[in-house]
């Protein structure tokens with residue numbers, strides 16, 4: 001199958017790595033066919049990509065049907081598409097066209113709908129409110145990509161998990177889509193530990209993806225608040241402990257497949273006076289407590305190599321005027 005991943009426009013490199021990390025984590029082969037802007041087209045097997053429900057930074061995925069140049073033959077080319085393998089008479093459909101290059105190409109939606117209708121000799125039923133299948137066309141750089149939607153990010157679901165809508169709230173909490181991508185980039189399949197759990201933003205996403213969730217925080221209110229937040233999103237299985245991230249192994253008595261965390265920035269969180277010493281000791285404790293990959297968010301650059309980590313990649317995002325968040329992928 002040729003799959004078109006339409007990625008988040010704000011964090012496109014991070015979004016792309018989230019996709020690649022999931023394929024690598026499940027040891028699945030893929031070949032990059034097209035990679036430009038928010039568009040990523042991969043040749044991959046359709047049968048084993050169930051993990052796509054985990055994606056946080058992909059808007060939708062299409063099972064690509066065709067990729068046409070938009071020129072004077074466009075309507076003719078649309079009319080000769082073979083819809084047989086993607087649509088059928090016992091199912092309803094809807095067509096939607098998105099324009100990503102601000103050009104006016106006429107009513108492509110109507111051309112596609114006519115092509116489908118003619119192909120099935122007017123016997124297939126459209127349903128604009130609740131279709132079983134959705135055909136999406138997207139224009140980009142005078143090309144029209146057409147495919148059948150196989151995944152769409154649950155926008156409402158992410159919206160209701162925004163930090164300010166959780167029962168226990170802190171303004172430092174990470175956006176749920178970024179939290180999810182962090183977990184996916186860490187290649188966690190079984191479990192995640194967040195040793196600075198805060199309000200549990202990272203663990204909520206891990207729990208919703210079916211991972212076992214472990215957390216640690218030095219403040220009682222964060223431990224209690226995280227549990228309230230997890231239960232609020234119906235995550236009932238968790239292990240959240242009160243304790244110091246400098247002592248992960250002592251507290252849990254074991255290591256974890258992945259560690260995904262956002263370190264305290266010392267702005268609105270209560271942290272040691274000597275922040276550098278605290279970072280150093282916490283990061284050393286993290287280093288001996290994970291098996292595969294670890295991802296740490298910080299508000300500044302940090303020399304993780306100096307304390308024995310290998311830096312696989314750094315992603316930097318401006319969160320607001322005075323905060324740039326650096327996400328370090330470490331092994």
Ligand SMILES: C[S@@+](CC[C@H](N)C(=O)[O-])C[C@H]1O[C@@H](n2cnc3c(N)ncnc32)[C@H](O)[C@@H]1O
Pocket residue numbers: 170172173174195196197198199200201202216217218219222243244245246261262263264265269270271272278282
């Ligand atoms: C930046 S917040 C974490 C944000 C979190 N990702 C969220 O979504 O809410 C940092 C948290 O680290 C905790 N913390 C600070 N120093 C700590 C330490 N030495 N060990 C464990 N937790 C600590 C603070 O109490 C605070 O709740």
